[in-house]
Amino acid sequence: MSYKNNPIGLFDSGVGGLSVLREIYNQLPCENTLYFADHMHIPYSIKPEKLIKKYVFEIINFLLGEKAKIIVIACNVATSIALEDAREKFNIPIVGVIEPGAKMAVKATKNKAVGILGPKKVTEIYKQIIGSLDSTINLFGQPCSDFANFVEQGLVNPKKIQKTANICLKPLKEKRIDTLIFGCTHYPFLKDFIRKVMESKVKFVDPSRETVLGVKEILKKSGSLNVGRQEESIHKFFVNGHKQDFKFVAEKLIGKRIDSVEQDILL
Numbered sequence: 001m002s003y004k005n006n007p008i009g010l011f012d013s014g015v016g017g018l019s020v021l022r023e024i025y026n027q028l029p030c031e032n033t034l035y036f037a038d039h040m041h042i043p044y045s046i047k048p049e050k051l052i053k054k055y056v057f058e059i060i061n062f063l064l065g066e067k068a069k070i071i072v073i074a075c076n077v078a079t080s081i082a083l084e085d086a087r088e089k090f091n092i093p094i095v096g097v098i099e100p101g102a103k104m105a106v107k108a109t110k111n112k113a114v115g116i117l118g119p120k121k122v123t124e125i126y127k128q129i130i131g132s133l134d135s136t137i138n139l140f141g142q143p144c145s146d147f148a149n150f151v152e153q154g155l156v157n158p159k160k161i162q163k164t165a166n167i168c169l170k171p172l173k174e175k176r177i178d179t180l181i182f183g184c185t186h187y188p189f190l191k192d193f194i195r196k197v198m199e200s201k202v203k204f205v206d207p208s209r210e211t212v213l214g215v216k217e218i219l220k221k222s223g224s225l226n227v228g229r230q231e232e233s234i235h236k237f238f239v240n241g242h243k244q245d246f247k248f249v250a251e252k253l254i255g256k257r258i259d260s261v262e263q264d265i266l267l
Contacts, residue, residue: 004226007066007069016074017072021074022253028225033234033235045121064092069092070218072211076184080096080098080121093218101126102129103129103133112134113175114179116180117172118181119184126181126183148184154252185208236262238262238263239261240264
């Protein structure tokens with residue numbers, strides 16, 4: 001197998017990172033992929049930073065053992081806490097999901113009012129990066145922890161999701177933002193619910209899309225972009241939780257059939 005055929009490895013604490021995988025399907029259809037769902041430790045947002053780094057390093061080691069040629073930390077919390085240390089520890093390109101989204105938000109906003117949907121730690125990192133790029137932008141963070149749970153459950157209660165969105169997004173709507181960053185990889189799957197609350201002119205920044213654009217550029221520059229046949233691409237899934245539950249939700253979210261899910265336990 002040539003190095004070009006080696007897979008892109010990506011992971012999240014749950015199914016949120018599938019929004020990044022979906023973008024890989026769209027933008028890099030010839031690439032093979034490995035997806036690891038760390039369900040044993042979900043959610044990362046309430047875990048100590050030391051533990052999150054431990055989980056991240058273990059998963060990266062696992063993906064490297066599966067011959068990954070690049071790693072995507074498809075989780076905002078893990079990116080905010082472990083990206084820099086992971087880059088120092090491992091001799092492989094490692095991409096996070098925050099910086100690409102921050103850069104796009106700076107380009108997108110016209111009235112300099114940007115909202116960030118996500119955990120407090122993630123919002124802080126976004127504010128640091130965006131502030132360094134344009135100090136005139138006003139940033140408004142809004143956590144909504146229930147959103148990720150709705151996605152993990154497979155979007156089974158749309159009425160409750162919409163009611164929660166109405167309440168959670170009200171403060172951002174009142175700030176008259178013109179740009180909204182999805183500060184969690186679960187949130188692109190809630191785009192339709194969020195759109196019903198926010199004004200139509202509000203631009204959504206999906207870091208998943210921007211992240212994969214960055215991955216494509218890295219692979220091009222290194223000569224490891226796979227330009228083979230799309231129908232021959234292989235997509236493997238690993239989870240350290242319930243395989244069937246993950247498979248059911250994942251297929252619903254990405255709109256594709258998953259042939260199998262392997263169960264690997266990382267302590």
